[in-house]
Amino acid sequence: MKRAPPLVPVLLQPAARRARSPLPRPSRAPPPPISQIGTDSVQRLHTGFGEFDRILGGGIVPGSVILIAGEPGIGKSTLLLETAGHIAREPERKVLYISGEESQAQVRMRAQRVNAVEDRLMLASTTDLATVLALIEQERPSLAIVDSAQTIVSQDVDGISGGSTQVREVASALIDTAKSINVPVLLVGHVTKDGSIAGPRTLEHLVDVVCQFEGEPQTALRLLRAVKNRFGPTDEVGCFDMSGEGIEEVTDPAGLFLSAGETDVDGTCVTFTLDGHRSLAVEIQALVTNSVLPTPRRAVNGVDSNRLAMLVAVLYRHGGIALLNNDLYVSTIAGGKAREPSCDLAIVAALASASLSRAVPRTTCAIGEISLTGQVRPVPRLEYRLREAARLGFTVAVVPPMKKAPDIQGLTVVQTASLSEALRALGLSPRS
Template identity: 75%
Template sequence: MAKSTTQYVCTECGWSGPKWYGRCPQCGQWGTIEEFHEARPAASTRTAAPGRTSRTLANHSGDLGAMPITKVDTRNVQRIPTGFGEFDRVLGGGIVPGSVVLVAGEPGIGKSTLLLETAGHVARYVAHGQSPRSVLYISGEESQAQVRMRASRIEAVEENLLLASTTDLSAALGLIEQEKPALVIVDSAQTIVSQEVDGIAGGSTQVREVASALIDSAKTMDIPVFLVGHVTKDGSIAGPRTLEHVVDVVCQFEGDAQTALRMLRAVKNRFGPTDEVGCFDMSGDGIEEVRDPSGLFLSTSDQPTEGTCVTFTLDGHRSLPIEVQALVTATALPSPRRATNGIDSNRLAMLIAVLYKHGHVNLLAKDVYVSTIAGGLAKEPGCDLAIVSALASAATSRPIARTTCAIGEISLTGQVRPIPRLAHRLAEAARLGFTTAIVPPMRQRANVAAPAGLHVVEVTSLRDALGALGVSTR
């Protein structure tokens, strides 16, 4: 009979100890210590694929002896394409066999839809391979009929896409052992329960055991596994923090429920970079990748409008155009109103003060509304110059040309400071047809050359920038 030991584990940092504390001794968080009953079954009864003991798993993995790193052969590792170029780039080029990928996001953001459509693509891809294999989709939240209805809506129905609805870990591992699929998707990790340990579904004990068993199967049988992870109300991944440490890739699927734009970010990736971002469009027919998201954050009007200015922000390796819109009106209240969307309100208050002190544009007694287009975020310091330019344009009723962009950070002294990776931003501006760019002084060592067709105007102060844009009060 399995012996059980009681430990107290912090769900935030993974600290464990023999007694309970109100505050974690390691990370200092309050109310994160939970009781953890860890079952220690014998090797022959340890939770794994049915019929496999730990000795069997070790023998399956081949020779466990150490060998020089120069003799380790990686040429035979072929990544599996997901069917989405954006998804492949975030993963580092595709799905690595034997890897475990955790995809987390808010409820209803589209995690299940993205992975079900990916399962359909992979099933279609492996069906035309030399050795056709199946794709296994295990759902612990929906029935097979519900998953089939969604698959029909997003056109992900394939003959070798296998659906299973279970919350039992042993049954899930048995299916993986029996089918030996090319890809396994478990939706979600918090709904699967192991009978070998105590605890409710989604608790730290169960999530830890489920993740450990699925990772063992993935590494042993060289089968990639995608896990859907729930998030808490503060946006962090539910369950013990060790879950993020043991998986190979952690992806965050983000977006605003009121807009169709979705962003996929890799916050951890053992097989590629962690600064790549994938853009997707959520619709009633499923999820479509957005290869060129430039048009999402720009208005369609070609006429210059007062109170608007375009800047370029960085999201990973990708440079995205962001259109900032500002509205300045007289106030009828004792305290002027400040409303923002996609812009940090504290940053806006600072820029209004700098604009008054060094740009001689007085907005202290006026209502100010600043927003971005289509849910874009202009919270990077490099967007400062575009924000103050839009404010000055709205205050002076002078529009900025649609072919002009402003990129730069503004300090409290009114200086326009350099920003990182200016060359990538200017290249994207030239590609989209912008003819003039107002930028901070370029560093001599950076060797940044202006792209063909783009006139770059270097400014050192806010007053010079407003003058170059034609929205200065003097």
Template identity: 80%
Template structure:
């Protein structure tokens, strides 16, 4: 019986050889959304990256998807077309006129992108829900539409209706007759609109809501996200149309979908911020056309998003009189030097284990600095409750903020304020030494621009003279406390 069934299958396949290819193409693979590992069987833990629960079922695309993304005139993936003139061009003869960047209307956005949007590029903007991704891109679409009235801008939303997008556009003043709105979740419709309109800028919101009819799987799954991203990238490169793609994030902050999504696109931007504050930060995680250490600052309001070209005053309290338990330092965020005000409160503890509460500072770093302050600074805070915070959601997690944190703690413990025109920059080692930090001169020049007159810093190898700023170089924690707290 088994031999007969086997012969029937062999006979059927020999009569219809196309069924063999269809069976091979419809094979199911299991792909890890974190590292891209694939295998024939499902496993609970990825054998390559070791993550749990990231292996998902992946169905290969149908032949229609392959034919849609193939180049015009191609009859086979392995045979060149008859009309092909030259597959390769000398690098000295490549035309760069079409690589002129297009401004977004936001100077901070252009800074992060490296000067503007490159034609034919695909930019992925990811962020937490409600952080303002759609508002930022809709306002960008309005700026581009106003700047280029002879061209069209396409905004495709898979999450909201046209009327909902229209209401937001009215609120943020992004109305323009050449700004086209579409509400659809079908990938074929999106690609058709881009091919028909050939807009100066296309925005798709979002990658997890668009669904391709050529592949199986639910929207937002690994199969769908990969197919949607591949099709949009192919269309953008073919038509030389820049595409801004919105991406969702998971509960741990990583971009939802397969990890290959970040590898496929040209630029990956992370839109960050505390929902309780109006400050928003745009960072470039990956950028093929510019630096990845730039950061853009924005202010979220009821009228939309406004760029903050000089964010220096956002992280300072603005008090004129010196207050005990505060000290100002300067951190690097990309190429920018930002002032961060560190505030500390020291109280007597009534608990068996003293409490350590921090905001914007690492808890483990506070524990280490408290021990160093006790051992080398002769200030005992081991039995006290310590509360350390920054202003307006600033982050003081860089090692260069150590000296300011210790100074704020010592000032709060001794009830002796530090002058408002004095800043402290330096890393503290376990031996109590004040170690140098990168780009110290850049930080000091920003301090002088903001009106600081005294800066306590580590010993510098090269003498730096900045007009209006008195630099006090210290080598040990004891010397720094004497210079700061008098």
């Protein structure tokens, strides 16, 4: 008598192979016009973070695959675990969190720390692709989170975990499953030493959305950028604050990059940069000392060193302030970035203020690019920056020439065409 074949558990069936089954024969019905295809039934899933939703274009689109990449320890898993907790709190929402890096007990400990322990948040710990796909197909959650793409391994292809072949296979299988059963997937991705996403370049082409989670290890500020988005803008940035209790969104980051206090201080000047559609106030600080070295020292933080060298030469040639033989230290506050050309005027103002021991009033800001000829050149979306300056209480703004100066209540706009004019407007002329 023949024995019956042994039963194979559902969770261990080779779901990846089922996804590669031959495609059905195409239908004879003609494709409908695009004008007759409706989108009213598409309801985005809100993450519980307003900043995250704004980056994604209003929320998570059903059936989409979103790649979240960032350096180790930056907070990717914490952000997604808190997102899972927010969604699992909603009625009739179920979230599946699959970790290939941590055990279930480890994820449970982190979820307890960030207050993400919910009955409808299910945890699984596996590195097998077939098991991952089977879990998603079986549970049909409102959201599936896979942490991470480099730790999941397919038994159908050769290659080590995290290799190009494995990452491509994992991403393709997850995309097929997400589209076929209309379940959105948040996929964590590692980065290499140079900051690019690990794995083949096709990984970024396959997924629908690519977000970069950035931040300095020395600060609690985290920035989330969408570098690719099929369902929304790619020039948005979200601000988050990392703490021991998890991640909190920062809806108004205006004061993050400004120092506290109301007293005017030598060697400081405030400018406004653009990060996506958001204007951020950045305070630049400079320290000028006499050098005892054959080659004067130049130390920068948040400022491009090559740009600083050019501005020092322009300040000497067209501003009459010689700093070529001094040690210069230029930095921003709280990890802010002042590498936009519009920050040139504020950098020069901070250097001149430190050199002359004259303070720029705290209610004055400087915005403008400086050319090698000493001209103050226009910058994009200047009016948008000026309105943000007025909202934060600035009363004077030194800017490049404008075709039509905006009428902003409480803000005096001083237009200057050259570096010497800008220094006079800021009270930093060496001859005064």
